[in-house]
Amino acid sequence: MPDAVIDAARQFLRSFTKPSRVLVAVSGGSDSKGLLLALHSALGAAEYEGFSLAACTVDHALRTESASEAEAVASFSAELGIPHRIARWEGEKPATGIQAAARNKRYELLAAAAEALGADCIVTGHTLDDQRETIAMRGLRDAGGGHGAAGMAASMLYGRRIWVLRPFLDLRRADIRSFLEGRGVGWLEDPSNANPEFERVRVRARLATSDNVPGPSPGGRQRAASSARSAALIEKHIRVHDALVAEVSSRQAGDIDDPDWRRALLTVATALGGRDHLPARATVERLAGFLRSAEPGRLTAGRVVIDRRSGVLYLYREARNLPLLEIGPGEKGVWDGRFTVTSKGPALTVTAAPAPGERRMQRLIDAGLPMGVAKRASLVAPHIVTADATLEEASAEVECRIAPYDTFLPGFDRIMADAIAVLFGRDRYRAPPVRDVLTEMEG
Ligand SMILES: Nc1ncnc2c1ncn2[C@@H]1O[C@H](COP(=O)(O)OP(=O)(O)OP(=O)(O)O)[C@@H](O)[C@H]1O
Numbered sequence: 550m551p552d553a554v555i556d557a558a559r560q561f562l563r564s565f566t567k568p569s570r571v572l573v574a575v576s577g578g579s580d581s582k583g584l585l586l587a588l589h590s591a592l593g594a595a596e597y598e599g600f601s602l603a604a605c606t607v608d609h610a611l612r613t614e615s616a617s618e619a620e621a622v623a624s625f626s627a628e629l630g631i632p633h634r635i636a637r638w639e640g641e642k643p644a645t646g647i648q649a650a651a652r653n654k655r656y657e658l659l660a661a662a663a664e665a666l667g668a669d670c671i672v673t674g675h676t677l678d679d680q681r682e683t684i685a686m687r688g689l690r691d692a693g694g695g696h697g698a699a700g701m702a703a704s705m706l707y708g709r710r711i712w713v714l715r716p717f718l719d720l721r722r723a724d725i726r727s728f729l730e731g732r733g734v735g736w737l738e739d740p741s742n743a744n745p746e747f748e749r750v751r752v753r754a755r756l757a758t759s760d761n762v763p764g765p766s767p768g769g770r771q772r773a774a775s776s777a778r779s780a781a782l783i784e785k786h787i788r789v790h791d792a793l794v795a796e797v798s799s800r801q802a803g804d805i806d807d808p809d810w811r812r813a814l815l816t817v818a819t820a821l822g823g824r825d826h827l828p829a830r831a832t833v834e835r836l837a838g839f840l841r842s843a844e845p846g847r848l849t850a851g852r853v854v855i856d857r858r859s860g861v862l863y864l865y866r867e868a869r870n871l872p873l874l875e876i877g878p879g880e881k882g883v884w885d886g887r888f889t890v891t892s893k894g895p896a897l898t899v900t901a902a903p904a905p906g907e908r909r910m911q912r913l914i915d916a917g918l919p920m921g922v923a924k925r926a927s928l929v930a931p932h933i934v935t936a937d938a939t940l941e942e943a944s945a946e947v948e949c950r951i952a953p954y955d956t957f958l959p960g961f962d963r964i965m966a967d968a969i970a971v972l973f974g975r976d977r978y979r980a981p982p983v984r985d986v987l988t989e990m991e992g
Contacts, residue, residue: 554728558587561716568599572668577737580674583725605662699772704960773961779813780968789972792949795864822852823886866929871901902932
């Protein structure tokens, strides 16, 4: 079905709100080569005036052949007249979690390449086959609330700065391969795809032997609707003070069996704890048990204290294991996953406050928080000092982070992420360059 491939490329180009320069992330495998070729063919038509392509291959430098493979993609791009860049992963590689580290590095390098080549979005060749594997993998470790069921989003905002789009998410890999074969174009087989040490490889093998033929991409629309509902619940029931304490009516909090509210509350708690991922299922169950009972008391879950007093629930980072971070002159660092601190001159040290800061505590009390909560919360604020311990406010810039969304924000969660950004006193996230489910809902 070669036409399905070109059709998907055309449909994707039509979804842009204005012409764009698109960076194609090409590994050299069939899916991303097919994507590059399909977009190039589709752009041949005058209909898409103003669009242009660039390409980038990340050389992870984990196998000896990777450099020559990247060169092969460079030649293929040159034949199509598309500017191409090789971005190499330099330096030490971690001994464990190499796949996750490679993925983080890959997006970082792709975002930098996009900026260097003047592109305003990135596209990847993820297919329906990848989608199916992702759902199967997430199903195995879902943290309660069914976050995995929606699968991979068709769009994702990386690092708050650039959208990564997946135009082939509803296409089968087999269709892309026959499209390439029809054009006489070959591709690389990644040897790690045959390594059963990787979970994805095992899941792929299992799916290949099941009779299940995948349907279209599941759940994106449903997840966006759920995200919109979570956003409305956040706006109505949660207040956050100084990016440190959330205040929630305990009656609402007890409604933890409502999946949209559960996800809203868990995501806010995850941000307050500086964690990228929602807590594991067992932690969520423990938390749910506590929330259903209306008794006053405290519970710690995923580094966050849930403190219930007189019908109000307060959430704040527990004052344990707070890190020490050194920041060089003019540099920037992330402290505890919760704050980005930038030096405007001197070298800085960021730690937990040795004692509650008077001014901050007073501000929290003035905002209506009980004294005990204000005190505990101000103890987990960043405490910044210079070498001679005389920090002037002008020498550092502090911005709060929303850990679950600031690196990878799935498009269908944008509306909820925006509600959380507002709670934390930040700007909304950048809107995608294409019309998506949420843009349609907003419009
Ligand atoms: N080395 C690379 N250079 C450029 N792009 C790449 C590279 N590896 C993967 N990609 C892009 O990512 C897409 C998905 O690749 P793959 O399935 O190998 O990655 P993944 O780890 O499953 O992806 P992700 O982690 O983004 O979900 C490819 O189609 C391609 O667009």
